[in-house]
Amino acid sequence: MTHDFEARAAELLDAGAHGYFAGGAGDELTLRDNEASWGRVALTPRVLVDVAHRDTSVTLLGRERAHPFLVAPTAYQLEAHQDGETGTARAAAATGSIMVLSSQTTTDPREVAAAVGTADRWFQLYVYRDRGLSHDLVAAAREGGYEALVITVDFPFGGRRERTERSGFTLSHPPFVDGLAGPLSLAERHAMHDPTLTWDDIAAFGEASGLPVVLKGILHPADAARAVDAGVAGIVVSNHGGRQLDTVLSGADALGPVVEAVDGRIDVLVDGGIRRGWDAAKALALGADAVLVGRPVLWGLACEGAAGAQQALEQLVEEFDETLGLLGCPRARDLDGSYVTRRPS
Ligand SMILES: Cc1cc2nc3c(=O)[nH]c(=O)nc-3n(C[C@H](O)[C@H](O)[C@H](O)COP(=O)(O)O)c2cc1C
Numbered sequence: 001m002t003h004d005f006e007a008r009a010a011e012l013l014d015a016g017a018h019g020y021f022a023g024g025a026g027d028e029l030t031l032r033d034n035e036a037s038w039g040r041v042a043l044t045p046r047v048l049v050d051v052a053h054r055d056t057s058v059t060l061l062g063r064e065r066a067h068p069f070l071v072a073p074t075a076y077q078l079e080a081h082q083d084g085e086t087g088t089a090r091a092a093a094a095t096g097s098i099m100v101l102s103s104q105t106t107t108d109p110r111e112v113a114a115a116v117g118t119a120d121r122w123f124q125l126y127v128y129r130d131r132g133l134s135h136d137l138v139a140a141a142r143e144g145g146y147e148a149l150v151i152t153v154d155f156p157f158g159g160r161r162e163r164t165e166r167s168g169f170t171l172s173h174p175p176f177v178d179g180l181a182g183p184l185s186l187a188e189r190h191a192m193h194d195p196t197l198t199w200d201d202i203a204a205f206g207e208a209s210g211l212p213v214v215l216k217g218i219l220h221p222a223d224a225a226r227a228v229d230a231g232v233a234g235i236v237v238s239n240h241g242g243r244q245l246d247t248v249l250s251g252a253d254a255l256g257p258v259v260e261a262v263d264g265r266i267d268v269l270v271d272g273g274i275r276r277g278w279d280a281a282k283a284l285a286l287g288a289d290a291v292l293v294g295r296p297v298l299w300g301l302a303c304e305g306a307a308g309a310q311q312a313l314e315q316l317v318e319e320f321d322e323t324l325g326l327l328g329c330p331r332a333r334d335l336d337g338s339y340v341t342r343r344p345s
């Protein structure tokens with residue numbers, strides 16, 4: 001069970017690594033609200049619908065996918081377990097989930113790719129002050145056959161992460177970029193990010209990579225509309241797992257207005273606090289095309305390596321399938337606003 005993994009990971013990991021993975025920014029109000037806000041959306045089932053056969057598939061970036069779950073990009077996975085990013089990629093491949101590999105991977109993107117053959121994989125890009133470094137990452141991703149570039153746009157610099165500061169977390173496995181940039185402290189790592197990044201820079205990375213671009217970290221409907229104008233293939237409605245600016249809107253609460261602004265013109269994904277299959281059903285009912293899951297996969301990885309990450313993903317997919325049945329909506333593609341309502345407070 002994913003909640004069991006979460007509790008066990010807290011015991012297994014040393015305090016520094018656990019604080020880094022679990023923590024959020026500031027007083028962690030947004031971190032907590034990410035989970036709580038899915039609870040404020042109530043499901044409204046229909047009955048006497050034939051749900052003997054259910055279809056969890058969705059279409060994303062023009063391709064049919066078995067279900068709507070992606071593995072969110074999370075840094076430093078070798079700090080969670082020796083299986084690291086390769087283990088997560090194997091878990092994603094075994095469950096038909098798209099793995100999004102972080103720019104701060106502790107395993108070479110090409111090595112991760114080689115472990116999973118033709119399985120779907122996307123690459124998350126941080127744009128660094130040293131643009132050459134980011135272009136080198138893109139080149140490694142291209143060599144590794146990654147199919148989309150997820151550019152994270154909510155990280156001009158690191159948020160105020162007091163848990164991580166207090167614990168004095170240090171890395172024992174050098175990230176892949178260190179081979180390109182040299183060894184750095186966590187604070188120096190945050191300072192690598194380019195705070196001058198603007199809309200004008202996005203197209204260059206799309207063109208240089210030849211890959212479809214997805215912008216990750218959008219909360220405002222006006223930015224969502226701007227992303228459509230910028231010609232990207234999709235956006236991820238995200239507050240970075242509550243790790244950047246505390247008290248910002250949760251993904252669940254930001255989603256509706258963003259979906260309205262995008263009006264079906266590009267794909268909309270959402271993350272933050274998705275812990276159960278029914279949370280994903282709510283996201284799709286509110287207009288998302290797919291969801292990303294961060295910490296639940298990390299907890300599975302920390303406890304049991306690739307097998308644990310796989311179990312976490314399998315549980316989410318199973319719960320999603322059951323939700324379609326109990327909701328009286330056997331096809332994921334048919335989920336719409338009629339299946340959800342705001343829970344009366
Ligand atoms: C430990 C950790 C590391 C992360 N590293 C990255 C990263 O390297 N790049 C990125 O775009 N997002 C990163 N994120 C944010 C996730 O991709 C995602 O937005 C968030 O974790 C989703 O929320 P959830 O953990 O509640 O599912 C990280 C999140 C966590 C918890």
Ligand SMILES: CC(C)CC(=O)C(=O)O
Pocket residue numbers: 075104189190240243
């Ligand atoms: C090193 C960080 C930039 C990785 C990250 O995105 C995070 O910790 O949230």
